[in-house]
Amino acid sequence: MFHATVSVTLRSSILDPQGKAVEHGIHSLGFDAVANVRMGKLIEMDVDAATEAEARHMAEEVARKLLANPVMEDFRIVLTPTERTVPS
């Protein structure tokens, strides 16, 4: 069993009006040292797989087919084994 964290981010060439709005809010709070705010999605899930390679393959398939828009977004996956991976 693995815990997968999928980060979905807009490609840098794509305009991000939501990020611009948040950046405006941040500056309104007085934090002028913050710039280039970009918004993305974070999806966390448990993947029941025997090996890390199998879990990564499954998470990549899910990200490619459902979570990310391949035209506009990139994704990256971080896997961490959970306690049920290696039964003693």
Add this chain to the structure above:
Amino acid sequence: MFHATVSVTLRSSILDPQGKAVEHGIHSLGFDAVANVRMGKLIEMDVDAATEAEARHMAEEVARKLLANPVMEDFRIVLTPTERTVPS
């Protein structure tokens, strides 16, 4: 200059209907080994600060005041130095 990645996640005690909907979609695609899907937000930003401690303090203030709802959400911050931090 630091690049800050702020991950905002719903607390585990809070129901996540969006995550449930995504999980249903994942299962519809045939990925039955995926469970406990939770949706969060990812905010990336550049923080102009002299030290990592200063950048972290600023990012935490921004997350606490604007990006996360402290009643329902937790956040964590990952900082990475960017090339403009140490001018040669």
